[in-house]
Amino acid sequence: MSKSLQAIRGMNDTLPEQTPLWRYFESKVSRLLDNYGYKQIRMPIVEFTELFKRSIGEVTDIVEKEMYTFEDRNGDSLTLRPEGTAACVRAVLEHGLTGGGQVQKLWYIGPMFRHERPQKGRYRQFHQIGVEVFNLDGPDIDAELIVLTWRLWGELGIRDAVKLELNSLGTSEARARYRAALVEYLSSRLSELDEDSQRRLKSNPLRVLDTKNADTQAVLVDAPKLVDYLDEESRVHFEGLKARLDAAGIPYTINPKLVRGLDYYSKTVFEWVTDKLGAQGTVCAGGRYDGLVEQMGGKPTSGVGFAMGIERLILMLETLEQIPEEIARQVDVYLCAFGEAAELAALALSERVRDQLPNLRLQINAGAGSFKSQFKKADKSGALYALILGDDELAQQVVGLKPLRGQGEQQTIAWDALSEHLATCVVQG
Numbered sequence: 301m302s303k304s305l306q307a308i309r310g311m312n313d314t315l316p317e318q319t320p321l322w323r324y325f326e327s328k329v330s331r332l333l334d335n336y337g338y339k340q341i342r343m344p345i346v347e348f349t350e351l352f353k354r355s356i357g358e359v360t361d362i363v364e365k366e367m368y369t370f371e372d373r374n375g376d377s378l379t380l381r382p383e384g385t386a387a388c389v390r391a392v393l394e395h396g397l398t399g400g401g402q403v404q405k406l407w408y409i410g411p412m413f414r415h416e417r418p419q420k421g422r423y424r425q426f427h428q429i430g431v432e433v434f435n436l437d438g439p440d441i442d443a444e445l446i447v448l449t450w451r452l453w454g455e456l457g458i459r460d461a462v463k464l465e466l467n468s469l470g471t472s473e474a475r476a477r478y479r480a481a482l483v484e485y486l487s488s489r490l491s492e493l494d495e496d497s498q499r500r501l502k503s504n505p506l507r508v509l510d511t512k513n514a515d516t517q518a519v520l521v522d523a524p525k526l527v528d529y530l531d532e533e534s535r536v537h538f539e540g541l542k543a544r545l546d547a548a549g550i551p552y553t554i555n556p557k558l559v560r561g562l563d564y565y566s567k568t569v570f571e572w573v574t575d576k577l578g579a580q581g582t583v584c585a586g587g588r589y590d591g592l593v594e595q596m597g598g599k600p601t602s603g604v605g606f607a608m609g610i611e612r613l614i615l616m617l618e619t620l621e622q623i624p625e626e627i628a629r630q631v632d633v634y635l636c637a638f639g640e641a642a643e644l645a646a647l648a649l650s651e652r653v654r655d656q657l658p659n660l661r662l663q664i665n666a667g668a669g670s671f672k673s674q675f676k677k678a679d680k681s682g683a684l685y686a687l688i689l690g691d692d693e694l695a696q697q698v699v700g701l702k703p704l705r706g707q708g709e710q711q712t713i714a715w716d717a718l719s720e721h722l723a724t725c726v727v728q729g
């Protein structure tokens with residue numbers, strides 16, 4: 301196929317055989333968030349470029365080199381959203397949802413766009429489920445966000461494969477004091493730092509802590525530690541969070557180098573990481589951003605949230621073979637009809653059954669075909685049973701019910717009794 305007719309590198313189709321797992325995952329998360337009292341919000345995929353520059357920060361990987369930015373026909377600079385927090389804050393402010401200290405517990409789902417080097421677990425269009433909470437400033441809500449993700453990992457069967465890393469970044473004042481100390485220390489050992497870190501030392505020194513370079517990591521061993529610079533309020537907040545996680549029985553490790561890529565975090569930051577996915581090990585990341593709303597022109601409003609990468613979690617489910625049996629099967633019953641009169645009766649019968657059993661996954665054969673070919677399709681559909689309706693069955697107002705997965709003999713069922721019968725052997729069984 302010519303290149304211009306192919307999908308863009310790093311932007312993937314989710315094929316019909318993959319969508320059941322996606323929908324399973326999405327429905328698990330959305331039900332869980334509903335149950336914890338979070339409400340869904342939907343924002344546009346495109347925003348003014350300025351929004352991301354202002355909120356994410358000019359000196360971040362995202363804004364410096366990852367955004368899909370273009371001019372529209374009005375000459376406005378627009379950007380495909382690289383993450384959800386900025387747009388969520390914009391929407392909340394635009395609609396006055398946090399006015400008067402109103403609490404908001406929100407979540408969203410959708411595609412995000414970053415021009416990164418595509419590899420396993422890293423794509424240019426990827427999908428996140430994100431949660432943002434406004435106007436709650438205690439550690440209890442930080443803990444709730446972690447508790448609910450912990451429950452999700454349990455429900456998905458991947459709890460043993462993820463670990464929680466925690467840190468506190470303090471208030472922006474505490475961080476400024478720390479930054480000064482870090483810059484002083486790193487400047488004294490400038491020649492030992494890798495080139496990227498030397499550059500970051502000027503533009504965004506905390507990001508040096510994030511380095512993957514072994515020599516720079518060695519220099520960091522003796523660097524000042526952020527925890528030693530924490531202000532009293534942040535320290536108490538962090539202790540409160542840890543006490544709650546202990547009470548909930550959620551294991552964690554403190555990672556003093558965890559600073560997160562985005563500028564807007566303060567106090568709590570956390571990541572759920574796994575060693576099952578190679579280099580792309582973070583499946584969910586978040587933290588507190590008490591200064592962001594004000595920075596974007598709103599009244600001082602605390603905020604805390606996280607985002608999880610759906611592709612990485614789907615890869616986890618596949619790698620750990622945590623794919624529930626019920627999603628492997630998409631069809632319960634496949635109805636085969638032979639001859640035009642039987643086809644007409646089959647349509648009416650199947651609609652009656654659907655009225656009575658709205659959850660039944662009943663597929664009716666389309667395109668006619670011989671006994672053999674319809675049976676083959678019934679089997680291939682994955683259905684538990686085939687229903688058979690030919691001239692003989694039509695005359696007697698019955699159907700044949702043939703088990704396709706080795707559960708007993710074929711039976712003959714009267715049309716009137718069909719729904720009741722299917723209810724016992726398929727819907728509940």
Ligand code: ATP
Binds near residue numbers: 383422426427580582
């Ligand atoms: P990373 O360090 O892996 O680049 P990040 O810090 O840039 O991650 P966030 O902006 O915090 O990521 O996004 C939250 C989550 O979204 C990540 O933990 C990850 O699961 C997922 N994610 C981020 N970028 C990508 C991507 N390019 N492809 C797939 N998933 C991604």
Ligand code: MG
Binds near residue numbers: 361561
């Ligand atoms: Mg990144």
